[in-house]
Amino acid sequence: MIGLYHTIQTGKGVFIHPSASIGQHVTIYDGVRIGANSVIGDYCTIGEPLHSFYTQENYIQSPTIIGANSLIRSHSIIYAGNQMDDYFSTGHRVTIRENNRFGSHNSIGTLSDIQGESVFGSYVRLHSSVHICQGSTLGNYVMIYPFVVFMNDRYPPTTHTKGPIVGDYTQVGVQSVLHSGVRIGENSLIGAQTSVHKDLAPFSFFSGNPGALIGDVRTIKDEMGNPLYPWPYRFDRGMPWSELGYDRWKEEK
Amino acid sequence: MIGLYHTIQTGKGVFIHPSASIGQHVTIYDGVRIGANSVIGDYCTIGEPLHSFYTQENYIQSPTIIGANSLIRSHSIIYAGNQMDDYFSTGHRVTIRENNRFGSHNSIGTLSDIQGESVFGSYVRLHSSVHICQGSTLGNYVMIYPFVVFMNDRYPPTTHTKGPIVGDYTQVGVQSVLHSGVRIGENSLIGAQTSVHKDLAPFSFFSGNPGALIGDVRTIKDEMGNPLYPWPYRFDRGMPWSELGYDRWKEEK
Amino acid sequence: MIGLYHTIQTGKGVFIHPSASIGQHVTIYDGVRIGANSVIGDYCTIGEPLHSFYTQENYIQSPTIIGANSLIRSHSIIYAGNQMDDYFSTGHRVTIRENNRFGSHNSIGTLSDIQGESVFGSYVRLHSSVHICQGSTLGNYVMIYPFVVFMNDRYPPTTHTKGPIVGDYTQVGVQSVLHSGVRIGENSLIGAQTSVHKDLAPFSFFSGNPGALIGDVRTIKDEMGNPLYPWPYRFDRGMPWSELGYDRWKEEK
Numbered sequence: 001m002i003g004l005y006h007t008i009q010t011g012k013g014v015f016i017h018p019s020a021s022i023g024q025h026v027t028i029y030d031g032v033r034i035g036a037n038s039v040i041g042d043y044c045t046i047g048e049p050l051h052s053f054y055t056q057e058n059y060i061q062s063p064t065i066i067g068a069n070s071l072i073r074s075h076s077i078i079y080a081g082n083q084m085d086d087y088f089s090t091g092h093r094v095t096i097r098e099n100n101r102f103g104s105h106n107s108i109g110t111l112s113d114i115q116g117e118s119v120f121g122s123y124v125r126l127h128s129s130v131h132i133c134q135g136s137t138l139g140n141y142v143m144i145y146p147f148v149v150f151m152n153d154r155y156p157p158t159t160h161t162k163g164p165i166v167g168d169y170t171q172v173g174v175q176s177v178l179h180s181g182v183r184i185g186e187n188s189l190i191g192a193q194t195s196v197h198k199d200l201a202p203f204s205f206f207s208g209n210p211g212a213l214i215g216d217v218r219t220i221k222d223e224m225g226n227p228l229y230p231w232p233y234r235f236d237r238g239m240p241w242s243e244l245g246y247d248r249w250k251e252e253k
Numbered sequence: 254m255i256g257l258y259h260t261i262q263t264g265k266g267v268f269i270h271p272s273a274s275i276g277q278h279v280t281i282y283d284g285v286r287i288g289a290n291s292v293i294g295d296y297c298t299i300g301e302p303l304h305s306f307y308t309q310e311n312y313i314q315s316p317t318i319i320g321a322n323s324l325i326r327s328h329s330i331i332y333a334g335n336q337m338d339d340y341f342s343t344g345h346r347v348t349i350r351e352n353n354r355f356g357s358h359n360s361i362g363t364l365s366d367i368q369g370e371s372v373f374g375s376y377v378r379l380h381s382s383v384h385i386c387q388g389s390t391l392g393n394y395v396m397i398y399p400f401v402v403f404m405n406d407r408y409p410p411t412t413h414t415k416g417p418i419v420g421d422y423t424q425v426g427v428q429s430v431l432h433s434g435v436r437i438g439e440n441s442l443i444g445a446q447t448s449v450h451k452d453l454a455p456f457s458f459f460s461g462n463p464g465a466l467i468g469d470v471r472t473i474k475d476e477m478g479n480p481l482y483p484w485p486y487r488f489d490r491g492m493p494w495s496e497l498g499y500d501r502w503k504e505e506k
Numbered sequence: 507m508i509g510l511y512h513t514i515q516t517g518k519g520v521f522i523h524p525s526a527s528i529g530q531h532v533t534i535y536d537g538v539r540i541g542a543n544s545v546i547g548d549y550c551t552i553g554e555p556l557h558s559f560y561t562q563e564n565y566i567q568s569p570t571i572i573g574a575n576s577l578i579r580s581h582s583i584i585y586a587g588n589q590m591d592d593y594f595s596t597g598h599r600v601t602i603r604e605n606n607r608f609g610s611h612n613s614i615g616t617l618s619d620i621q622g623e624s625v626f627g628s629y630v631r632l633h634s635s636v637h638i639c640q641g642s643t644l645g646n647y648v649m650i651y652p653f654v655v656f657m658n659d660r661y662p663p664t665t666h667t668k669g670p671i672v673g674d675y676t677q678v679g680v681q682s683v684l685h686s687g688v689r690i691g692e693n694s695l696i697g698a699q700t701s702v703h704k705d706l707a708p709f710s711f712f713s714g715n716p717g718a719l720i721g722d723v724r725t726i727k728d729e730m731g732n733p734l735y736p737w738p739y740r741f742d743r744g745m746p747w748s749e750l751g752y753d754r755w756k757e758e759k
Contacts, residue, residue: 024531024533025277025278025296025531025549027277027295039560042533042551043278043296043328043531043549045295045327048327054292054324071560074551074554074583075296075328075346075549075581075583075599077327077328077345091601092583092601093328093346093581093599093601095344095345095346095363095364110601110619111364111601111617111619113363113364113381113382113399115381128619128621128637129382129619129635129637131381131382131399131400131427143662143663145657145662146619146637146655147400147428147637147653147655147681149399149400149427149428149445151398151427151445155442155473155475155481155482155484156396156398156424156426156442156484157396157424157484157488157490158487158488159488159490171662171663173662174637174655174657174683175400175428175653175655175681175683177427177428177445177446179445189661192655192657192683192685192701193446193683193699193701193715195445195446208715208716209446209461209462209715210461220661222661228661229661231661231662231663234664235663235664235665237663237665278530278531278549280530280548296531296549296581298548298580301580307545307577328581328599330580330581330598346581346599348597348598348599348616348617364617366616366617366634366635366652368634382635384634384635384652384653384680400653400681402652402653402680402681402698404651404680404698408695408726408728408734408735408737409649409651409677409679409737410649410677410737410741410743411740411741412741412743428653428681430680430681430698430699432698446699448698448699462699462714462715463714
């Protein structure tokens with residue numbers, strides 16, 4: 001494809017690695033750093049100023065750091081103050097508000113809406129249309145499915161917010177809601193359309209509205225009687241144990 | 254930031270107040286009026302023609318009026334025939350179809366989808382991804398949380414639609430559904446993931462799927478035993494009583 | 507409106523019918539074919555390359571075919587490998603991933619997210635924000651309402667996926683979830699916020715979370731005692747029987 005012309009706007013203090021590739025109609029605001037081999041799709045905005053930009057004379061823009069080998073698909077908006085480690089990727093039309101910290105190899109699905117001020121481990125996968133409230137904490141290898149909502153206010157509206165905390169390897173099924181401040185232990189499975197209104201121990205299988213503890217995920221078997229969880233023994237696509245197997249990877253780690 | 258060049262398209266009969274600011278790659282169709290100090294973000298379309306534009310030779314474009322001090326964030330689409338009073342704001346990628354009437358100080362969250370022909374009071378706040386069907390009525394100080402759906406057809410598909418009516422100060426929790434034609438009284442609280450299938454009196458606390466009346470919101474207390482509702486006594490951010498207090502503001506009003 | 511300038515990028519092997527109309531800031535990748543009288547809105551991407559474009563040297567782009575009299579509204583993204591028959595239309599910001607096959611007269615609502623590798627009959631209507639997983643099959647005259655999710659993995663994550671199959675004339679209410687591999691017979695009605703976890707016979711009225719069979723749709727009556735289903739006897743807007751009536755149309759067919 002021949003780029004007829006390129007409408008990229010860049011601000012002050014921007015560093016784009018020479019090996020990175022920037023699409024058409026992209027706006028990059030002050031203080032953005034884009035790592036080696038990263039790709040920014042068309043119509044993206046990187047380093048979007050915070051709301052105070054519109055109201056405060058002395059607005060100061062925080063840096064925005066996108067690691068190497070990242071892929072930001074088209075129409076995405078990333079606010080100032082985010083830090084993404086290497087191999088960060090997004091679907092289309094992702095909105096990421098300010099001051100999140102993402103580990104490496106995160107994948108944020110199309111239309112997901114990250115409200116800001118949250119902490120993500122490594123290898124987190126949000127599928128499409130996930131809504132993460134401010135103040136959330138997600139561990140490593142967490143997977144969240146479409147239309148899940150993380151809430152931070154039990155009796156809205158409030159100024160005392162508290163986001164959920166989700167442990168490593170936990171899976172949260174479509175359209176489930178994590179209520180304000182709940183802690184979900186590692187290796188849990190939350191069914192689809194579930195209301196998670198209380199803390200859950202590791203390895204919980206929890207489902208329904210209102211949600212109820214169904215049992216231990218380690219008792220879930222496939223048709224052949226093989227255990228399905230912990231899932232890293234049967235699924236490794238894009239995971240760091242994909243060549244060694246999960247047990248050996250854990251040992252070496 | 255230096256704007257390398259500006260790709261704004263404007264139609265006939267457009268009035269943009271000299272103090273307003275228009276972003277990059279914006280399209281403004283015929284008959285749009287943008288008030289003082291308002292900001293239109295990048296990639297927005299204002300005054301989008303109705304479907305009949307594509308099918309009728311004699312299409313007539315209705316005026317689109319955006320009040321003063323408004324902020325339309327990037328990638329938003331506002332159809333012709335809307336009227337927004339002052340201090341209207343949107344998140345990103347909001348879609349607002351034709352012929353709504355918005356009072357002042359409305360805030361429409363990222364990805365919200367307003368189907369048109371609805372009436373909004375003042376100080377209405379829709380959080381992200383709210384879906385408002387045609388023919389809805391929202392009072393003043395109403396707050397709606399992510400993925401809530403307003404429905405207007407009980408046995409789809411139909412041509413006899415009837416939208417919900419929501420009273421002043423009412424809060425509707427995430428992923429709740431308001432069925433066709435329901436009326437929710439003022440000062441009510443609808444829990445998360447709730448099915449609202451019948452009319453509710455003022456001060457109702459209603460929750461669950463199927464939804465059930467839990468009680469009167471005025472009996473909900475915090476850990477110190479203080480009542481949480483009506484909420485204007487404990488929350489005033491961006492509200493007109495923020496300096497006077499709710500009681501005095503009501504008196505003066 | 508005067509187009510100040512036009513920023514259309516087109517790739518190799520692109521055919522745009524002379525009667526088609528292309529908006530501003532549109533990108534059309536290699537191998538796209540756009541039929542007579544079709545309209546592509548602003549900020550659209552047609553023929554978006556697959557993920558392997560970023561990782562494989564020898565990436566080959568599949569053709570993308572959009573039939574005649576189609577309307578792709580602004581900000582939509584259509585991946586390579588899709589085939590849409592005539593009278594295809596979308597709302598705004600639709601994302602359609604690779605290799606779907608759409609019959610004629612499909613309408614895909616604003617913000618809908620089609621994950622790819624699925625088969626759609628004719629006259630399918632997805633309202634806003636519908637999520638269709640890979641490997642789904644939708645019959646003719648199917649209507650799906652906002653925030654419905656089609657799932658293809660029962661115990662995530664998995665590589666053995668199986669999408670749902672939905673029969674002709676079936677209606678799926680807002681926020682319902684079709685679990686992996688379920689088959690819904692023709693002429694069924696799924697209520698709002700329903701979990702469809704098992705196969706359903708034709709004419710099923712199924713509702714709730716967990717979902718339960720309420721009865722036969724043919725027993726649902728309006729206030730006058732007239733049957734509401736099958737719905738083609740009472741609704742014909744945009745349907746092929748709109749001039750003949752449903753019975754006569756079926757006979758002639």
